[in-house]
Amino acid sequence: MALDDLYREIILDHYRSPRNKGQLPPPAHKVEGFNPLCGDEVILTVLVEEDKVVDVNFDGQGCSISQASASMMTAAVKGKTTAEAREFITAFKGLMSIHKESLDGDDPEAGEAQLRDDEIAVEDTVNPEIKLGDLAALQGVVKYPVRIKCAVLSWNTLVQSLDELAAESA
């Protein structure tokens, strides 16, 4: 069944038992993200020390895709430098077939407009060294365009968080 493609076992596992769920106390940086489509929200608390993501937690309500994606994201970026985390975000968005240009644009939703079968190639912007691991299970989401927003909600929020932290320390 097509649904098994969307709801891979690893996704359901992260949904059932989310990793890094909760909120880190200050001085962790806190950002809220919203999915305007369904009203879901994610709260990210990120602790960056010496340009390294020392810890990251997510909180909030969402569907299995948004919760699993957030859970996997926290596990993946924890311990990475901010530059590595950004590369990883780009790789994940590549998996969701969202182009680099739309990542840099003002509109975090802009990616959806570009979701056509003929536009999946994003190799030019993605570092081929990056292994997405468990996150590759979210690939099935691409076939369900409205759910891509669910999958990228926490990632957009992380971008916002890293941007704000960079602006603060600049």
Place this chain on the structure above:
Amino acid sequence: MGVSFDVAQIKKDFPLLDQVVHGDKRLVYLDSANTSQKPQAVIDAMSGYYETINANVHRGTYKIAQDATEAMEGARADVARLIGATASKQLVFTKNATEAINLVARSWGGANLQSGDPVVLTMMEHHANIVPWHMLAAERGIELRWIPVTADGQLDLTGIDRLLDGAKFLSFTAMSNVLGTLNPVERLTTLARDAGAMSLVDASQYVPHMPTNVIDMGADFVAFTGHKMLGPTGIGCLWAKEETLEAMPPFLGGGEMILNVTTEGFTTTEIPWKFEAGTPPIAEIVGLGAAARYLESIGMEAIRQHEVELTGYALRTLNERFGDDLTIHGPAEPATRGGVMSIQYKDIHPHDLTQIMDENGVCLRAGHHCAKPLLKSMGANATARASLYLYNDEADVDALGDALEASGDFFSF
């Protein structure tokens, strides 16, 4: 079901419903509160218009231009009759309900509301009846007041006198698009009038499903939208009495709405055209007229009766089948509500629920239904919503139950 109401026959009038999706699943459409399906009569009226009389209206002297104008004005009369208007010119065509409400906020509100003037809304409004007022608040500092909602999804009118004290305007929905709640329209418009306030009824969810008489409603304005009442998208209506419309400044400016234009200025034409700037969506208007006639031919009383019975069947069978695992928000008594059911099943997120429903051919909407303040007061970010219409039957409700069960199996951890 009453003998005169034959849902199997009605289903056949809607070509879209006769299809399978995802291989072999019968399409079960339970999202009519979002947009309704269209009967063949509406589709034919629109293509017939393009095939035989397409021409711009109110301008040409040739035959088909006159036919097009007559078709448009005939449709206005058909819709006016459906809602009990006492004259066709009380009906202004807009793009949708959203534009109708914006018209009132801009035109009437622009001319009559000053800084500090209170406008009363309810906590169960669609964003279409919130944001235009927020815009006026931001622009000229009107004060927004909110009628709260009780835990069982009714308007809480205990503090209504205080809320209406000094108010200039009351704008509220006749039927909640999330809970199905039918609000006490006449009581509210009477209270508003007694308090010296004008009123608007958002009848977007009401006109498609209920026998409607705008005079009895007692409001100054009634707004509704064509695509939820078997008509096409891109066409909606604002009803108001002649003297109300005449006293209002125009909304959009351009062709069709003028009497004269000079280098110095312009004068407006008569109502309702004064509010219909530019070439109107003629085919859509013709389609809406056909929808009104179709609804009339079935009978709004019969449609309402069918929906009360079907909603009763849904509430009874789904509650029996799923017990405490299923929450259906809104009033429990079918006679006091429409066929709109926001449901929560186990702990399954509405997005996940509707995804599995879709796999079973069942179309439900998940989300905040453009009513975020209400959802927030219910303590939810989103719900899954099933909504019924004249073409739905018990088999559709049973399919909803089966799809719920399938979702439960899939997400049983």
